[in-house]
Amino acid sequence: MKEELFVSGRNIPNIDPYLNIWHWQIPLYLFLGGLAAGILFFAGYFVVRGKEKEMPATVKWATIIAPIALIIGLGALFWDLTHKLYFWQLYTTIRFTSPMSWGAWTLMAITPLSILWVASYMKEMFPRWDWKFDILNQFEAWIIKNRLPFAWIMMILSIILGVYTGILLSAFNARPLWNTSILGPLFLVSGFSTGLATIMWVSKDEHERKVLARIDLIFIAIELFLITHLFMGFLAGTAVATEAAQLFLGGDFTVSFWVYVVILGLILPATLEILEMFRFHIPKWLPPFLILFGGLMLRFVMVEAGQITRFLY
Amino acid sequence: MRYAMAIDTNKCVGCSDCVVACQTENNVPHGYCRDWIVESVSGTYPNLDLEFRSERCNHCDNAPCVRCCPTGASHIEQGGIVVVNHDECIGCGACIQSCPYDARYPHPDGFVDKCTFCIHRVEKGQNPACVDVCPTSCLHFGDLDDPKSDVSMAIKDRSWKVLAPEAGTKPQLYFLT
Numbered sequence: 001m002k003e004e005l006f007v008s009g010r011n012i013p014n015i016d017p018y019l020n021i022w023h024w025q026i027p028l029y030l031f032l033g034g035l036a037a038g039i040l041f042f043a044g045y046f047v048v049r050g051k052e053k054e055m056p057a058t059v060k061w062a063t064i065i066a067p068i069a070l071i072i073g074l075g076a077l078f079w080d081l082t083h084k085l086y087f088w089q090l091y092t093t094i095r096f097t098s099p100m101s102w103g104a105w106t107l108m109a110i111t112p113l114s115i116l117w118v119a120s121y122m123k124e125m126f127p128r129w130d131w132k133f134d135i136l137n138q139f140e141a142w143i144i145k146n147r148l149p150f151a152w153i154m155m156i157l158s159i160i161l162g163v164y165t166g167i168l169l170s171a172f173n174a175r176p177l178w179n180t181s182i183l184g185p186l187f188l189v190s191g192f193s194t195g196l197a198t199i200m201w202v203s204k205d206e207h208e209r210k211v212l213a214r215i216d217l218i219f220i221a222i223e224l225f226l227i228t229h230l231f232m233g234f235l236a237g238t239a240v241a242t243e244a245a246q247l248f249l250g251g252d253f254t255v256s257f258w259v260y261v262v263i264l265g266l267i268l269p270a271t272l273e274i275l276e277m278f279r280f281h282i283p284k285w286l287p288p289f290l291i292l293f294g295g296l297m298l299r300f301v302m303v304e305a306g307q308i309t310r311f312l313y
Numbered sequence: 314m315r316y317a318m319a320i321d322t323n324k325c326v327g328c329s330d331c332v333v334a335c336q337t338e339n340n341v342p343h344g345y346c347r348d349w350i351v352e353s354v355s356g357t358y359p360n361l362d363l364e365f366r367s368e369r370c371n372h373c374d375n376a377p378c379v380r381c382c383p384t385g386a387s388h389i390e391q392g393g394i395v396v397v398n399h400d401e402c403i404g405c406g407a408c409i410q411s412c413p414y415d416a417r418y419p420h421p422d423g424f425v426d427k428c429t430f431c432i433h434r435v436e437k438g439q440n441p442a443c444v445d446v447c448p449t450s451c452l453h454f455g456d457l458d459d460p461k462s463d464v465s466m467a468i469k470d471r472s473w474k475v476l477a478p479e480a481g482t483k484p485q486l487y488f489l490t
Contacts, residue, residue, distance in 0.1 A: 082404030083423035
């Protein structure tokens with residue numbers, strides 16, 4: 001038998017043992033992007049369904065958070081670039097094969113759109129609000145008139161944004177932990193769930209929260225289902241994939257993934273939401289807080305762990 | 314035209330001369346390398362095999378770094394050489410994450426850097442610096458489409474392997490075994 005016993009590795013001081021090129025900024029951005037996508041999707045959805053009046057927090061109040069989250073996220077992305085002054089090069093080209101190019105353009109479209117969305121509700125939210133200039137009032141009237149097409153565009157863009165936060169990672173076949181197409185739907189569903197959690201936190205209306213909690217339960221169930229399939233895929237996969245999964249099955253990230261993401265971030269809030277349905281008294285902030293915590297941890301764990309997994313050495 | 318390199322692992326003694334030549338030729342910053350030596354031992358005692366490999370960017374035919382680059386800074390030059398255009402690179406790190414060979418690193422000046430097959434020398438008809446300096450002549454460079462080139466002659470009658478072929482990148486460094 002001829003088996004490789006040991007490899008020296010490379011020992012390049014600033015590159016090895018592994019190049020941790022993405023730091024806290026990337027998972028933070030992935031979290032905020034998913035959260036904003038969730039908020040905007042449901043704002044659009046309930047406008048399309050004609051339930052604007054029933055869901056005031058979803059359609060109006062919570063959407064204020066979306067542009068703020070997007071701008072902080074963009075700031076984090078910019079922070080992580082090492083050649084910052086050249087960032088505008090992103091917008092000189094469209095590269096269809098690069099998810100990051102897709103993402104950059106999607107953000108370019110959805111960030112101003114989310115600001116316009118909030119602006120169009122300013123007078124409803126703050127009755128004494130005044131745009132000062134006539135042209136702004138006319139522009140607002142135009143947006144309000146075209147709210148339905150706006151809602152549709154926003155829903156489509158937020159799905160692209162949500163999927164992109166996962167596809168960004170799964171496009172890298174050099175990192176076996178990320179190189180699974182299930183990451184796109186997983187991050188989309190998780191992002192929508194964190195968006196719902198934020199709206200629930202903001203909402204003061206009992207009925208609205210109940211509707212949102214029911215939708216959120218479905219999303220948590222889908223997320224658990226996707227996580228199961230993620231591991232089925234890994235364990236039925238090639239050697240590098242199985243090895244990558246070992247990081248979560250006894251390896252360094254076992255506790256942070258199963259305790260923080262799965263138990264505290266998914267199972268516990270789902271249980272609390274079910275108990276709330278049966279009229280148990282649960283602190284209003286607790287399930288959303290846990291969901292947001294779980295969503296943030298999922299991204300931190302995936303980004304950190306993924307960078308360790310590799311083909312060689 | 315398809316530039317490639319063959320590395321004779323039976324001849325390589327792991328002296329790291331190629332690494333030093335590259336650092337000098339390309340002004341590689343301290344603490345980083347565009348090429349490196351890997352030493353691997355295989356077999357069962359007492360029948361052990363020691364292999365030295367001088368490794369660098371594989372200038373893949375199906376280069377994931379070029380595919381993932383959002384600005385087009387990573388691109389393919391004539392002859393299949395993968396090059397980073399420093400003025401288009403934003404330093405997002407996508408290409409570093411996408412490389413199964415970890416051939417790229419962030420240059421302290423911000424852009425991403427890697428082996429260029431010494432394209433500035435190749436354009437003048439010279440060999441890459443590492444090839445010219447190798448004391449055992451274990452590195453062979455040239456055009457694979459030309460049957461008389463150094464690299465074509467080197468791999469013609471020898472068995473060879475490439476690194477991580479399962480990554481699907483179609484690497485163009487041929488390790489003669």
